[in-house]
Amino acid sequence: MKKYLKTGVVVILFAAWPAILAVSAAPESGPASSGSSGPAQVQAESAAQDPNQLFYTGSHYYQKQDYVNAVEQYVKLLDMGLESSALYYNIGNGFLKLGKIGYAILCYEKAKRLTPHDSDLKSNLAYAHSLIGEAVDETPDKNIVIRMVGKVYSDLSLGSIAVITLASYLILCLVMAIFIINPIIGRKFGLAAVLLWAIFITNTLAFCVRYYGEVLIKHGVIVKKGVEAKYEPIDKSTTFYQLKEGNEVRILKTKEGWRQIRRFDGKTGWIKKDAAEEI
Amino acid sequence: MSRRILVSLLIITAVFAAISGYAAAADKKFEVNIDKNRVAIGEKAQLGISFYGTQTMPAPDISNIDGLEVRYIGPSTMMTVLNGQISTSVTHLYSVQPLKIGKFQIGPFAFKYKSDSYTSNMVLLEVSESQPIGPPVSSQPVALRTSEELNLGDRMFLVLSVEKTVAFVNELIPVTVKLYVNRLNVSDIQLPTFEQENFSKVEFKEPKQYRERLNGLLYDVLEFRTSIFGTKPGDYRLGPAEIKCNVMIRKSMPRSASMADDFFGDDPYRNPFADDFFTRFERHPMALKSKDVQLGIQPVPAAGRPADYTGAVGDYQFIYTASPTKLKVGDPVTLKMDINGTGNFNTVLMPRLDDTGGFKVYEAQVKTEENRKSFTQVLIPETDTATQLPKAVFSYFDPNARQFKTIDQGPIAIKVEKAKEEAPSQVIGPVPAAAGPGQKSDDLGRDIIFIKESPGRWRAKGDAFYKSKAMPVLFILPAILLIALYIYQGRQNRMRSDSVYAGRIASFKASRREMKGLKHKLKTGDPKVFYEAIFTALQDYLGYRLGMPSHGITYDVASGALDSKGVDTRILDKVRRLFTICDEARFAFLKPDNSRMRDDLKELKEVVKYFERRKI
Numbered sequence A: 001m002k003k004y005l006k007t008g009v010v011v012i013l014f015a016a017w018p019a020i021l022a023v024s025a026a027p028e029s030g031p032a033s034s035g036s037s038g039p040a041q042v043q044a045e046s047a048a049q050d051p052n053q054l055f056y057t058g059s060h061y062y063q064k065q066d067y068v069n070a071v072e073q074y075v076k077l078l079d080m081g082l083e084s085s086a087l088y089y090n091i092g093n094g095f096l097k098l099g100k101i102g103y104a105i106l107c108y109e110k111a112k113r114l115t116p117h118d119s120d121l122k123s124n125l126a127y128a129h130s131l132i133g134e135a136v137d138e139t140p141d142k143n144i145v146i147r148m149v150g151k152v153y154s155d156l157s158l159g160s161i162a163v164i165t166l167a168s169y170l171i172l173c174l175v176m177a178i179f180i181i182n183p184i185i186g187r188k189f190g191l192a193a194v195l196l197w198a199i200f201i202t203n204t205l206a207f208c209v210r211y212y213g214e215v216l217i218k219h220g221v222i223v224k225k226g227v228e229a230k231y232e233p234i235d236k237s238t239t240f241y242q243l244k245e246g247n248e249v250r251i252l253k254t255k256e257g258w259r260q261i262r263r264f265d266g267k268t269g270w271i272k273k274d275a276a277e278e279i
Numbered sequence B: 001m002s003r004r005i006l007v008s009l010l011i012i013t014a015v016f017a018a019i020s021g022y023a024a025a026a027d028k029k030f031e032v033n034i035d036k037n038r039v040a041i042g043e044k045a046q047l048g049i050s051f052y053g054t055q056t057m058p059a060p061d062i063s064n065i066d067g068l069e070v071r072y073i074g075p076s077t078m079m080t081v082l083n084g085q086i087s088t089s090v091t092h093l094y095s096v097q098p099l100k101i102g103k104f105q106i107g108p109f110a111f112k113y114k115s116d117s118y119t120s121n122m123v124l125l126e127v128s129e130s131q132p133i134g135p136p137v138s139s140q141p142v143a144l145r146t147s148e149e150l151n152l153g154d155r156m157f158l159v160l161s162v163e164k165t166v167a168f169v170n171e172l173i174p175v176t177v178k179l180y181v182n183r184l185n186v187s188d189i190q191l192p193t194f195e196q197e198n199f200s201k202v203e204f205k206e207p208k209q210y211r212e213r214l215n216g217l218l219y220d221v222l223e224f225r226t227s228i229f230g231t232k233p234g235d236y237r238l239g240p241a242e243i244k245c246n247v248m249i250r251k252s253m254p255r256s257a258s259m260a261d262d263f264f265g266d267d268p269y270r271n272p273f274a275d276d277f278f279t280r281f282e283r284h285p286m287a288l289k290s291k292d293v294q295l296g297i298q299p300v301p302a303a304g305r306p307a308d309y310t311g312a313v314g315d316y317q318f319i320y321t322a323s324p325t326k327l328k329v330g331d332p333v334t335l336k337m338d339i340n341g342t343g344n345f346n347t348v349l350m351p352r353l354d355d356t357g358g359f360k361v362y363e364a365q366v367k368t369e370e371n372r373k374s375f376t377q378v379l380i381p382e383t384d385t386a387t388q389l390p391k392a393v394f395s396y397f398d399p400n401a402r403q404f405k406t407i408d409q410g411p412i413a414i415k416v417e418k419a420k421e422e423a424p425s426q427v428i429g430p431v432p433a434a435a436g437p438g439q440k441s442d443d444l445g446r447d448i449i450f451i452k453e454s455p456g457r458w459r460a461k462g463d464a465f466y467k468s469k470a471m472p473v474l475f476i477l478p479a480i481l482l483i484a485l486y487i488y489q490g491r492q493n494r495m496r497s498d499s500v501y502a503g504r505i506a507s508f509k510a511s512r513r514e515m516k517g518l519k520h521k522l523k524t525g526d527p528k529v530f531y532e533a534i535f536t537a538l539q540d541y542l543g544y545r546l547g548m549p550s551h552g553i554t555y556d557v558a559s560g561a562l563d564s565k566g567v568d569t570r571i572l573d574k575v576r577r578l579f580t581i582c583d584e585a586r587f588a589f590l591k592p593d594n595s596r597m598r599d600d601l602k603e604l605k606e607v608v609k610y611f612e613r614r615k616i
Helices: A002-024 A039-046 A051-063 A067-079 A085-097 A101-114 A119-131 A144-152 A158-181 A183-188 A190-216 B002-025 B259-263 B272-278 B440-445 B470-497 B499-524 B527-546 B555-564 B569-587 B594-614
Strands: A218-222 A227-230 A239-243 A248-255 A258-262 A268-272 A276-278 B028-034 B038-040 B045-052 B068-082 B085-098 B102-106 B110-113 B116-120 B123-128 B156-162 B166-168 B172-181 B185-189 B208-214 B217-229 B234-238 B242-250 B281-289 B293-298 B314-323 B326-328 B333-343 B359-361 B365-369 B372-381 B392-398 B403-409 B415-417
Touching: A051 A067, A051 A085, A067 A085, A085 A101, A085 A119, A101 A119, A101 A218, A101 A276, A144 A190, A158 A183, A158 A190, A158 B470, A183 A190, A239 A268, A239 B372, A248 A276, B028 B123, B045 B068, B085 B123, B156 B242, B156 B281, B156 B293, B314 B392, B314 B403, B333 B392, B470 B499, B499 B527, B499 B594, B527 B555, B527 B569, B527 B594, B555 B569, B569 B594
Parallel strands: B028 B116, B038 B123, B166 B293, B326 B415
Antiparallel strands: A218 A248, A218 A276, A227 A239, A227 A268, A248 A258, A258 A268, B028 B045, B045 B085, B068 B085, B068 B185, B102 B123, B110 B116, B156 B172, B172 B217, B185 B242, B208 B217, B234 B293, B242 B281, B314 B333, B333 B372, B359 B372, B365 B372, B392 B403
16 A cells, blocks of 8 residues: 555656646747736736737738738837747838838747747748748758658747657656566566656657757848859858748858858858848 | 796886887987088077988978078988988078177087977087188088089980981970999989970989999999970980989098099998998089980961860870769759870860850869869859850860860750749649739738637757756766665565574664663663663674574673684674673672773773674
């Protein structure tokens, strides 16, 4: 009886972790809530302006086709240190209406990092890419494992993958705890433990791949028209190739007003720093 | 036995490795010499730093010598023929000008190059106010002697030869200079030089060394090869070629009447190193000259000369490639034009591109290798109408065929994709037939999906759960809990299966519990109660420890078991004493005072401590 009681306590203890986690780190892709709370809210209040009100004002201008004011209202929210997928999406729409394809794609890409599964976002991003005569660059990775993992997790944000990884880790710990306390019961979970290990490893791999691609590697979007990538970070240097507004590049280095970038085909060059914005 | 052999081998290996390491780590030498040891203030001396076995050693920086102004003049590469073996060296020359009077020590120098450490000898320089003391030093350089003056005969001579005596302007003419040495020691051989007016600059490579029999004599031969080309038509004399070197000649001995005897002594195969010990050699600087050769340079014929001919003479192949051939407007395409073959590459210029209209043309890059010259040209198509890259034409004069040849390559087909303005098919949804001015943004936004009406969940910009400090804590904490649980569970399992271990743990717990009670009973001051408690504590403790029923424990029962476990006699005495006093207090109504009770409690603690420490 005492043994079962002990097992129960351990199970409850470990089971409580994912619940605590879910509360503390609810994914940003959650449904809209008018009464949001937390540190973001505190920050917004300190700015003496209700972020929701600003957002709705921006949307109001947008509906009136006053895109300049709409974008201005939305950007105020960014200046307040707040962000959301919907905010980036709306700013992207505003920029697209104003013909700023580079900035539009930049905002859509930022939104995509928060809610990659958003079908509206995918559609608008594809449309923006079509305007510059390019499809969205989704070159599959050469490594089959990374490719498969990337495909399975493509609709999840990095934050969501982190939560899933942690949850699978905690459940795995729980099963192992049961195994330690009562090996007879633990053996019944043997197959489940193996599966949990596999899930945990896959989740960890997915997190690492995405973390590398989004955090460790810097990506940028060309936000100016007719940008020339040069061989050297010198104004008079020979132009290597041209970049279109909205082209996505990898930023390798930033140096004295110049950025070293790599195009999708692997060619590197130097562009002026303000010609590209980091995602 | 085998172990001894193994140990011996290990020691030998270690000693050998240490010796090898020491040898490898030992400094390599280089030599410092100065042309005069005594100079007047304002006068210059020449310092040479020589490295042997290499001609690529960079010049060491020795400019920081107090009181001397040191300036680097340049390198001088040399070869030495000694007993048929050729060695190379490089000497870096410096001009040394004293700034004050006194004696100066130059060197020893030490520096590192490619993980090797080099150290040199030192030289002394004495600087006086007026002309240097001692025998006057001639300011004139030492007169170079000729082979005739040294009476070398056919022991050493120089031959200059060319592969062809008639050539066209810009046509390469292979030139060979051979130094023949027969049983002589020659040092400091410099690269050949000769008059080259109306010819290109001469650059010799590392010489080949071999032996050749000529007129019955065996010679060590140093063969220097180069190519030159005539820059103007006409008849010219090439040469004579000249090589400067030092010949080591044995100093005249009493038995030798002439220098010739030194060369043609009775033992032509004497060991020159042994001679160094028993005889003396003198170094004779000399300039060895060859005969000159006649060369006729003809102009390249005017008849049949292509309009795009730029002066290339030789026999060439031309390879023309482009990459990528499928690209978009504004993307670069790289043209590579490789000219291979034999001939004069100095006069090979980039092939002419037929028509570069519709392309943005950048400056070409040139790379020259042996028998190959590559040109890389970047073009950027300005429109999607470009379907091919321009034809490249290369013309040259083939001196063997005595005619001009033209190679044209290309054009190369390319596919240039349309730019965005020409890609309306990718736009989703209907596009208005006519867009008025200022309505561009409306056209762009026509097909996008409407904005989000709700802001969603706000979060601080750049804030993410995976970046928080909680993330590692949430990973580490369960792992720690799991390890703690594993340890706890393992201990519990052992308690169940290992009675000795369980007894040890139980006795420890019991002793701790009872010690607290004893302190309390000590305060009451009742010896009977106190010693009753001591007796029970001792019984319980030893019972758990020895795996016996505690109620039946007496000293006589416990002593045998304790003795068999190797307990110290001192502790056994203490246990016995404790049992005795407990019996006396309980049954003989002995009334020990408080200090005695305290001492007995202390003794009991010592006994318990001993058992805990010894894990009995």
